[in-house]
Amino acid sequence: xxxxxxxxxxxxxxxxxxxxxxxxxxxxxxxxxxxxxxxxxxxxxxxxxxxxxxxxxxxxxxxxxxxxxxxxxxxxxxxxxxxxxxxxxxxxxxxxxxxxxxxxxxxxxxxxxxxxxxxxxxxxxxxxxxxxxxxxxxxxxxxxxxxxxxxxxxxxxxxxxxxxxxxxxxxxxxxxxxxxxxxxxxxxxxxxxxxxxxxxxxxxxxxxxxxxxxxxxxxxxxxxxxxxxxxxxxxxxxxxxxxxxxxxxxxxxxxxxxxxxxxxxxxxxxxxxxxx
Numbered sequence: 001x002x003x004x005x006x007x008x009x010x011x012x013x014x015x016x017x018x019x020x021x022x023x024x025x026x027x028x029x030x031x032x033x034x035x036x037x038x039x040x041x042x043x044x045x046x047x048x049x050x051x052x053x054x055x056x057x058x059x060x061x062x063x064x065x066x067x068x069x070x071x072x073x074x075x076x077x078x079x080x081x082x083x084x085x086x087x088x089x090x091x092x093x094x095x096x097x098x099x100x101x102x103x104x105x106x107x108x109x110x111x112x113x114x115x116x117x118x119x120x121x122x123x124x125x126x127x128x129x130x131x132x133x134x135x136x137x138x139x140x141x142x143x144x145x146x147x148x149x150x151x152x153x154x155x156x157x158x159x160x161x162x163x164x165x166x167x168x169x170x171x172x173x174x175x176x177x178x179x180x181x182x183x184x185x186x187x188x189x190x191x192x193x194x195x196x197x198x199x200x201x202x203x204x205x206x207x208x209x210x211x212x213x214x215x216x217x218x219x220x221x222x223x224x225x226x227x228x229x230x231x232x233x234x235x236x237x238x239x240x241x242x243x244x245x246x247x248x249x250x251x252x253x254x255x256x257x258x259x260x261x262x263x264x265x266x267x268x269x270x271x272x273x274x275x276x
Contacts, residue, residue, distance in 0.1 A: 023049065023050050024047050024048065024049060024050075024083075025048050025049065025050050025084070025085060025182070025183055025215045026046065026047065026048035026071060026083070026084050026183075026217065027046075027047055027081075027082075027083040027084075028044060028045060028046040028047070028067075028071075028080065028081070028082050028083075029045055029080055029081050030043050030044070030045065030079060030080035030081065031043070031044040031045070031046075031067070031070065031077050031079065031080035031081075031082060032044075032077060032078045032079030032080055033063060033066050033067075033070065033075070033077060033078055034078045039239060040061075040062075040063040040066050040239065041063050041066065041067065041239055041240070042239040042240065043080070043239075043240055044063075044067070044080070044236070044239065044240050044241055045240070045241060046067075046234055046241050046244065047244070048215065048217055049215070050215055051213060051214075051215055052215060052216075052231040052232060053205075053206075053209055053215075053216040053218065053229050053230050053231050054215075054216065054217055054218065054230065054231065054232050054233070054234060054244075055218050055219075055220055055225070055226045055230040055232070055233040055234070056217065056218065056219045056220070056233075056234050056236065057219075057220065057221065057226070057233060057234070057235055057236070057261065058235060058236030058237060059237065059257065062236040062237060063236060063239070064219045064236060065187065065219070067236070068185060068187060068217075068219060070082055070089070071084055071089065071185070071217070072084075072089075072104070072106060072185060073089045073090075073092065073097055073100070076090050077090055084100060084104070084183070085100060085103055085104070085182065085183065087099075087100055098130075101126075101130070102126075102130040102179050102181075103179075103181055103182050103183065104181045104182065104183040104184070104185060105126075105175075105176030105177050105178070105179065105181040105183070105184050105185070106176055106184075106185045106187075107169070107172045107173050107176045107184070107185065107186045107187065107189055108172065108187050109187050109188045109191060110168065110172075110192075111160065111168040111169055111171055111172030112172060113160040113168060113171055113172055113175070114160075115159065115160050115161065116159070117159070118156060118157055118158060118159055119146060119151070119155050119156050119157070119158055119159075119160070119163070119171045119174070120139070120142050120143070120146065120156035120157065122160075122171060122175050123142040123145050123146055123156075123171070123174045123175045123178050124138050124139065124141075124142040124178070125175065125178075126175060126178045126179050127141055127142065127178050127179065130179055131179065141178070142156070142174075142178065143156060145174040145175070145177055145178050146171070146174045148174065148177065148208065149170040149171065149173045149174035149177070149204070150170050150200075150204055151167060151170050151171065151174065155167060155171070165192050165193060165197075166193055166197040166200075166201070169189060169190075169193065169201060170201075170204070173189075173204070173205075173208075177208065177212070177214075180212065181214070182213075182214070182215060183214070183215045183216075183217065184208075184209075184214045184215070184216045184217070185217050185218075186205070186216060186217070186218040186219065186220070187219050188219055188220055188221065188222075189201060189205065189218065189220065189225075190202065190220065190222045190225055191220075191221070191222075195224075198222060198224065198225070199224065199228075202224070202225050202228045202229050203228075205218075205229055206228070206229045209229070218230070223261075223262075226247065227247060230247070231246065232244060232245055232246055233245070233246075233247055233250060235250065235255070235257070235258055235261075237255065237257045237258075242255055242257075242258070243255065243258060247262065250262055251263060
């Protein structure tokens with residue numbers, strides 16, 4: 001299944017998110033993350049609003065993946081508070097954590113598919129865990145999600161090793177949206193894809209976000225993706241989020257890392273390609 005979407009988003013225009021819908025889906029206040037004596041985050045604050053696509057960028061070692069793992073409950077914060085969908089993740093009960101996992105989807109780098117299962121079985125896995133549905137309905141829903149992710153029907157019978165890199169990404173995305181989540185986490189979704197495949201994946205994310213009303217939290221180094229689909233971009237540097245704004249505002253920042261990232265040769269090329 002394919003959807004017709006614009007090649008890029010006019011990020012200079014006001015966000016389509018209405019004021020009444022702009023409520024926090026993710027709230028991080030004063031986050032501290034440590035590994036022994038190494039401090040990765042020191043008083044990090046971040047808010048993600050309902051319905052927006054937020055990109056997260058930062059230099060190598062800035063703690064982007066650490067933040068993602070903290071948001072989805074794989075790592076406890078060493079300080080501060082982290083709320084996702086109104087739940088304090090660090091203090092969530094087993095029932096609350098189980099409920100959160102049914103309300104968000106996660107696409108890890110490489111897809112993180114179960115190698116022994118077919119694509120159909122991978123996509124059906126969260127449905128079997130969280131949805132009390134007959135087997136036939138689960139199979140039908142899995143097939144629908146595979147189609148929504150832009151894969152042909154025959155891909156459902158294949159195992160991950162039989163897929164190309166782009167198909168594995170789409171299969172991982174199909175699993176991430178299996179439960180019709182409110183919130184979608186993407187970890188470097190276009191990494192390893194050729195420019196044409198990456199652009200197609202961006203259009204897919206944009207179409208799904210619009211059609212399904214998703215809030216998207218996306219870690220990426222891909223400047224083209226940032227310009228094409230993000231409403232705002234949060235920048236991690238100096239152990240904090242030093243900026244969280246639409247790209248036109250970031251382009252006016254005096255922060256050295258932000259200037260180098262967005263106003264360097266690649267940033268200028270991505271801006272031109274995005275029609276900014």
